[in-house]
Amino acid sequence: MISKPSVITALACIVLLPGLTASGPLRAQTPNQWVVPAGFHVTVYADSVGNAREMALGPRGTVFVGSWIGKVYAIIDRNGDHKADRVVVIASGLDQPNGVAVHNGALYVATKSKILRFDNIEQRLDAPPAPVVVRDSNVCLPPPMTAAILRMKPDGSNLEVFAEGVRNTVGFDWHPKTRELWFTDNGRDMMGDDVPNDELNVAWKRGLHFGFPFCHQGDVPDPEFGAQRACSTTEPPVQKLGAHVAALGFTFYTGDMFPASYKNAAIIAEHGSWNRSVPSG
Template identity: 30%
Template sequence: MKKSILFTVLFITGILSLWAQRGLPPDAKTRSVLVTKYAQHLDFLPPMVKLLKVPDGWQVKVAASGLGRPRMLYPGPNGVLYITRRDGGDVLMLRDADGDHQFEELVTVVYDFKGVHGITAKDGWMYLCNNNELRRYKMLPDGRLEKTGETLINDLPDGGQHPNRTIDFGPDGMLYISVGTLCNDCKESDKETASMLQVDPNTWKRTLFASGLRNTIGFDWHPTTKELWGIDNGGDGKGNRWPPEEVNHIVKGGVYGYPFAYGKREVDDSREDPAGDTKEEWVKNTVASTLELPAHMAPIGFKFFGNAANIPADYAEDGLVCWHGSWNRSKPVGFKVQRIRFQNGVAVGAEDFLTGFLTPGFPLLKRKARFGRPAGVTITPQGTVYISDDANGVIYAITQKTVDSSISKAGK
């Protein structure tokens, strides 16, 4: 009898211990709905640029095409634009020698970096990363890079479902690396996943800056407040309209809710409780999003206009986000670039900046079509906005009309 009682006590203790580690299952019954609906792909043709719309006073043109799957962008001096191609494992350098916002020269400056995605530069070095490795290359006077790079970090978390690491130096001189979650909706065992990492360039040692960020590919610093902002991808398989895409003010030590909550501390009822706590109590200590935008639009690149020349004065504190486009919604959304409006250093709304990629398509099949998926964005000091389309291999240049007019007159 004593052995039986002892076994029962040990069994119950084991179950309680397991719950303490993994958390209790959700109380309420939930239903997961996975909607899969892709917009029909259309190959790009030059006349299609006429379908694109930009705000009054702006114009859009093709700066380069036939580039495969260009992703992140970084502007260099003397009309240079660098492009990472994750699928090709290389980095391209394009040059616009005459300033007409169309590239005449293309050179491959890195060709052996599998999965390369994030890109930035500082003090004569170009920094590149893939899902688990950070390298730097010495920049040469003609814009090319030395052939042999230096590996600075080689043990970032594995990429999993979200291998698209992005990097940039902050106003504090530190390097920041965004690390997405390994899967769609999982509680990670590695604290460095679903996070923003901060790296000291003197030692290349890293610390956890912020966590609970499911996949914040696009981030940048507000030009006035110097505060960090990012656009986070919400989870899939939770319905057409939830969870939202988030605009977050990212602060040191901030916990942003994933995987137990989204948006303004909206609890995900389908999730188990965290170990030793309830979701409702746990999220009280998280940072709520500042602005929520429609679900499944899939944010990629994000950049502030800052002190760029030749832009309207009221754009300076605003940013641009590329919406890659949905696959997990019954009616496709995204496939455009939007302006995120800021007031007094805080995100307050969004409005369209570049649209037209999503077309009516084939009404009889009730399926829309798209001829582009915006991915990367950069804004040059001269005020030219470059957008990459990684579905059709196109780079678009968006400028104020008065700028191009002065270039045309100068050319004459």
């Protein structure tokens, strides 16, 4: 068994204005329209970052941002005033480069079919290097490795399945104390306004199955595939997040700026619903 600490959702301090989406311009909220806990406020860190998705912070303070429109951005704050001085496109023409992570000075970018690595990226922002292809899923990933969380070494070797039954996860982090992997997962559509919930899950060991496509939110059998696997044989979420809220970004707060009650709390960024009769998230 694992402990299930209380989970809170909060608004991240950094706000990116995504600009245009595939369906047209967004009507961005101004900072004074955000509802935040007492003592918090929202300011714009950077704009002109089209279709921002995931973010990662480099050791020199550069914020790297993936997107849905083929671009990867580097956002630079030269004077430390918490406002971007420059936005650099370090890659373009990629296939949905949503995921970004920084490890040992290299930027890793997960596209729809590949994992790329940009070495020594913060020293080379004005002339980004050609990416190293760490893994090409069109060649290497067979169908059984879909709807899963995969684990590999930074060089792409020792690829293995860590968790299965995961429909659409974007944000994940390791708990600061237990080191267990926690992640958000977006539920399926076309089952009504209120079912199924998006999920916050914890993969406390390798080999767990989180239900998809047989079971949703831990207790709702799929109308088409539910007879093939019982919900009782799958790992339920530690928190139901609401139907169609599109829970994306996720992190555990380990800093010292927020009140003490936020320490090690889960912070989740929600995109919001696209087809619910009353929008949510």
